[in-house]
Amino acid sequence: MSLDNTFTADADSGIWTDDEPLECCSVVPEAPNTATFGFVAPSGSMFKYLPGQFLTLELPVPGGTVWRTYTISSSPSRPLSLTVTVKAQEGSIGTRWMLDHLRPGMRIKATGPAGIFTLPTRDTRKYLFISAGSGVTPSLSMTTYLYDRGTGIDVVFLNCARRPSDIIGRQRLEHMASRVPQMKLHFIVEEDDPYQVWTGLRGRLNQIMIGLIASDYLERDVYCCGPEPFMAAVREMLIGLGYDMDRYHQESFQAPVKTEAQLPETDDVVLDDAAEASVTFAASDVTADCTETDTVLAVAKGAGLNIPSGCTFGVCGTCKVKKLSGQVHMVHNGGISQDDIDAGFILACCSNPIGAVTVDI
The missing domain is CATH 3.40.50.80 (Nucleotide-binding domain of ferredoxin-NADP reductase (FNR) module)
Known part of the structure; x- marks a missing residue:
């Protein structure tokens, strides 16, 4: 069998840099308003990047060029081409232009690859x-x-x-x-x-x-x-x-x-088991000291009070109570509606008091 027509990478083609444009080689629909665009280097160069990195594409939209950043959706283990998968949101300009106009054979400029959201390439982890x-x-x-x-x-x-x-x-x-x-x-x-x-x-x-x-x-x-x-x-x-x-x-x-x-700073709440807090049960005229890592339900039980409860995981909604004042940190699993939250209700099983809290129990 002849192998004369078998495609092989040019050993001298080198690695693509953003001095060279990208040539679109494929457009694959993925979902509504979503497609994967494949690119090759016109010179035949191969692509080198880390899984999870991104490119910034220069898109010639009507009214002037815009620059849009897209994560590379292909893998560096397949270096002859790369892909970006894009989804047009309401009001999209650059992505909308790509979906409507970018076709195989067209060339666009790109910068990158870049980004630190990547895997360790040699480690074996779960x-x-x-x-x-x-x-x-x-x-x-x-x-x-x-x-x-x-x-x-x-x-x-x-x-x-x-x-x-x-x-x-x-x-x-x-x-x-x-x-x-x-x-x-x-x-x-x-x-x-x-x-x-x-x-x-x-x-x-x-x-x-x-x-x-x-x-x-x-x-x-x-x-x-x-x-x-x-x-x-x-x-x-x-x-x-x-x-x-x-x-x-x-x-x-x-x-x-x-x-x-x-990297942007996050304002995540991390509960501190040394931070002092308290829960006042207004209808029972009881105040109990606790820490931020205690739930309102646990504090109530420790004070000899009964709040009806079921799953204790924020699902069933049985322990819903009205918060009269103070701040809690609540991570529920669907057991309470946003309307109830807006009205001041909490689920006692998954609400942690931040400082002094009063509930209607």
Whole structure:
């Protein structure tokens, strides 16, 4: 059999740098208003980057050039081309132009790759990748890299989407997971697609789901990407579960950073078991001293008072009580509505007093 037509990389082609434009070689629809764009270097150079890094594309939109940053969704283990997966939001300009106008054969300028939201490329670790929406793209790159590396892959992949049709990269992920038993996929959707069956999880991610999906989450390095409120909620859940946050990594798909100095500060509440607090039960005329790590329910029981309770995990809503004053830190799992929260109610089982708190018990 002749091998004359077999394609091989030019050994002298070198590594692509952003002095050279990118040439679009493919456009693959992924979900509504979402597509994966493939690029090659016109010179034949190969691409070198770390899984999870990003590019900044120079896009010639009507009215003037704009620059938009996108995570590379392909893996550096496949260096002949690279891809970015983009989703147009309401009001998008650059991404909308790409979806409507960027086609194979067209060339655009790019800078990068850059970014510190990356995997250690040689270590063998256990991972939990958590993402929402188009924040899935760095997880796609990281998972593909681990799959291609072929040794010691142990990944729990958790992606949240509005509907099943909005899940990005699902076929690619299922293909890899079908060949690697140590790669587990979990998708959570908020609502169904009409006339289609969904047998997976529904609702919003919560602590119980994390425990069910990855019971050994305390042993895993967590990489999270998505909208800022989503990542803040994930951090809150993990802190409440006692996770070692030194092993937590995150990247906003709206504002990826190039250096550690650019990392935004977070205002996460970390409860202190030495911080003094108190709960006053107004109807019972009882005040009990405690610490921030005590729940209102535990304080009530310790004071000989009875608050009806069930799950003790913020699910059933049985322990809902009215907070009259003070501040609590509450991480619930769906057992209370936002309307009730706005009206001043809390779940005693998962509310920790910050300073002096009064409840109507």
